[in-house]
Amino acid sequence: MSLTTRSETHCFGGVQGFYSHRSQQLDCTMQFSVFVPEQARTEPCPVVFWLSGLTCTEENFTSKAGAQRYAAQYGLVVVAPDTSPRGDHVPDDKAYDFGKGAGFYLNATQMPWAKHYRMYDYITGELPALIFRNFPARADAQGIFGHSMGGHGALSIALKNPGVYGSLSAFAPIVAPMQCPWGEKAFSRYLGDDRETWKAYDATELVKSGARFDGNILIHQGQADNFLTEQLKPALFETVCKDVDQPLTLSLQPDYDHSYYFIASFMGQHMEHHAKALYG
Amino acid sequence: MSLTTRSETHCFGGVQGFYSHRSQQLDCTMQFSVFVPEQARTEPCPVVFWLSGLTCTEENFTSKAGAQRYAAQYGLVVVAPDTSPRGDHVPDDKAYDFGKGAGFYLNATQMPWAKHYRMYDYITGELPALIFRNFPARADAQGIFGHSMGGHGALSIALKNPGVYGSLSAFAPIVAPMQCPWGEKAFSRYLGDDRETWKAYDATELVKSGARFDGNILIHQGQADNFLTEQLKPALFETVCKDVDQPLTLSLQPDYDHSYYFIASFMGQHMEHHAKALYG
Numbered sequence: 001m002s003l004t005t006r007s008e009t010h011c012f013g014g015v016q017g018f019y020s021h022r023s024q025q026l027d028c029t030m031q032f033s034v035f036v037p038e039q040a041r042t043e044p045c046p047v048v049f050w051l052s053g054l055t056c057t058e059e060n061f062t063s064k065a066g067a068q069r070y071a072a073q074y075g076l077v078v079v080a081p082d083t084s085p086r087g088d089h090v091p092d093d094k095a096y097d098f099g100k101g102a103g104f105y106l107n108a109t110q111m112p113w114a115k116h117y118r119m120y121d122y123i124t125g126e127l128p129a130l131i132f133r134n135f136p137a138r139a140d141a142q143g144i145f146g147h148s149m150g151g152h153g154a155l156s157i158a159l160k161n162p163g164v165y166g167s168l169s170a171f172a173p174i175v176a177p178m179q180c181p182w183g184e185k186a187f188s189r190y191l192g193d194d195r196e197t198w199k200a201y202d203a204t205e206l207v208k209s210g211a212r213f214d215g216n217i218l219i220h221q222g223q224a225d226n227f228l229t230e231q232l233k234p235a236l237f238e239t240v241c242k243d244v245d246q247p248l249t250l251s252l253q254p255d256y257d258h259s260y261y262f263i264a265s266f267m268g269q270h271m272e273h274h275a276k277a278l279y280g
Numbered sequence: 281m282s283l284t285t286r287s288e289t290h291c292f293g294g295v296q297g298f299y300s301h302r303s304q305q306l307d308c309t310m311q312f313s314v315f316v317p318e319q320a321r322t323e324p325c326p327v328v329f330w331l332s333g334l335t336c337t338e339e340n341f342t343s344k345a346g347a348q349r350y351a352a353q354y355g356l357v358v359v360a361p362d363t364s365p366r367g368d369h370v371p372d373d374k375a376y377d378f379g380k381g382a383g384f385y386l387n388a389t390q391m392p393w394a395k396h397y398r399m400y401d402y403i404t405g406e407l408p409a410l411i412f413r414n415f416p417a418r419a420d421a422q423g424i425f426g427h428s429m430g431g432h433g434a435l436s437i438a439l440k441n442p443g444v445y446g447s448l449s450a451f452a453p454i455v456a457p458m459q460c461p462w463g464e465k466a467f468s469r470y471l472g473d474d475r476e477t478w479k480a481y482d483a484t485e486l487v488k489s490g491a492r493f494d495g496n497i498l499i500h501q502g503q504a505d506n507f508l509t510e511q512l513k514p515a516l517f518e519t520v521c522k523d524v525d526q527p528l529t530l531s532l533q534p535d536y537d538h539s540y541y542f543i544a545s546f547m548g549q550h551m552e553h554h555a556k557a558l559y560g
Contacts, residue, residue, distance in 0.1 A: 009537055009539055009541045009542075010504065010533075010535040010537065010541070011541035011544065011545055012545045013545070016541050063344050063540065064344060066346040066544070068541070068544070068545075069545075069548075259289055260343065261296050261348070264291065264346070265290070265292045268349075
């Protein structure tokens with residue numbers, strides 16, 4: 001489990017690094033970024049894991065979201081992994097919304113995907129273990145958030161792992177993958193035709209079947225988002241959360257779209273949300 | 281002089297737009313970005329022009345510098361043009377530091393460059409005219425700043441146009457292009473062998489020969505910048521400014537490099553510098 005440093009750059013008093021390692025879970029070389037704030041030079045800081053959306057790598061969030069400014073302010077380590085296994089030996093698909101860049105943060109059960117597409121185990125197991133071994137990040141103070149497909153990942157992973165994450169938020173998440181084309185396509189091919197097996201990775205179904213997050217979930221959604229009505233459908237999640245008293249703040253924002261300009265605009269509120277929960 | 285809107289995206293309460301137009305000065309189609317803050321809905325705001333460095337387009341700064349957050353806070357329009365003429369009919373060079381992406385904010389006099397490479401006239405004439413006709417930006421409150429080659433552009437343009445710019449700053453600027461390989465290569469090919477003609481575009485030479493900026497110039501320079509000693513040499517500019525009592529704050533930052541992570545880290549201080557001068 002050795003780590004290769006690709007670059008380390010001073011940023012807002014801390015260090016923005018890019019790293020690679022050989023992942024056993026995914027059977028390929030993976031890249032990720034870590035921001036370590038100045039505060040972590042003296043003692044470990046809480047850590048938030050960012051899960052990106054379709055087509056992204058670890059780079060999009062790191063260069064565009066403007067998270068470092070707030071991570072420096074609040075004292076948070078921020079980890080941004082890639083969105084799928086990578087490499088010439090990893091099966092792929094020509095579509096932007098399936099295969100590489102579209103791992104959907106699940107463990108595939110169908111061939112040829114099952115061998116490498118195990119992003120759920122990677123994000124919940126191998127990656128945090130690597131982080132806690134190599135960076136001044138507190139294993140007892142972890143948050144998770146993400147965008148679009150990564151919002152789906154953050155919601156479903158936090159709901160499936162009670163007690164692990166102390167804070168949870170999402171930007172324009174896919175809240176009900178079983179009820180939208182992106183999710184139906186990915187789940188049917190990664191998981192097969194039995195829709196019962198899909199429920200284990202669907203945030204709305206997870207809440208329906210009793211999963212809870214111990215804290216308030218913060219979601220921002222732009223109302224000029226092209227994917228809002230067909231793919232994202234935050235009202236589906238809002239309804240089930242209301243039904244079971246799962247605390248949720250769904251902040252609908254007129255005029256904002258699905259881009260990193262939207263994410264950057266509300267990054268400060270999300271980092272404050274995580275800092276308050278993880279330091280509180 | 282019509283304007284084509286390529287995209288407009290809500291961002292920090294304002295609008296981040298990308299536009300294109302047919303430039304008469306450059307005889308080609310040019311693209312640029314404009315951020316218009318919420319404050320400009322009611323009355324025009326001061327405007328700052330950002331000049332990017334080698335290899336950049338209008339996109340790098342706009343997506344990576346994190347400027348919108350501060351522009352929204354202070355009420356500043358921010359304009360980011362491309363770094364050279366563009367198009368298949370525009371002569372180019374294989375090198376990253378000459379030709380397209382490397383206009384050096386001057387008017388070329390040598391063929392084949394003289395026909396299109398007139399970035400000085402574009403930045404000081406055609407572009408601001410287009411901006412003031414189409415956006416709620418105050419022609420009486422303009423600032424200028426930039427990075428590396430664009431820092432050279434900002435310094436030399438402000439020094440050559442007293443009274444036009446009310447605020448001036450730069451990140452890791454080429455302060456003395458006549459005394460570094462990037463500048464010598466570009467000036468010799470764009471301007472020819474007569475080094476006397478180069479002095480019109482060299483900030484250090486301009487100050488030496490009597491040009492002044494009416495205000496304090498703010499420069500940030502990272503000390504882990506790979507280009508510091510061979511290309512940037514801020515001490516050359518600091519010395520001539522001291523000699524003639526040109527106000528200058530040269531802030532040397534240990535550990536920071538030449539990247540947008542460095543720029544983002546100090547963007548807040550630069551935007552405050554411009555806002556104070558332009559609103560003051």
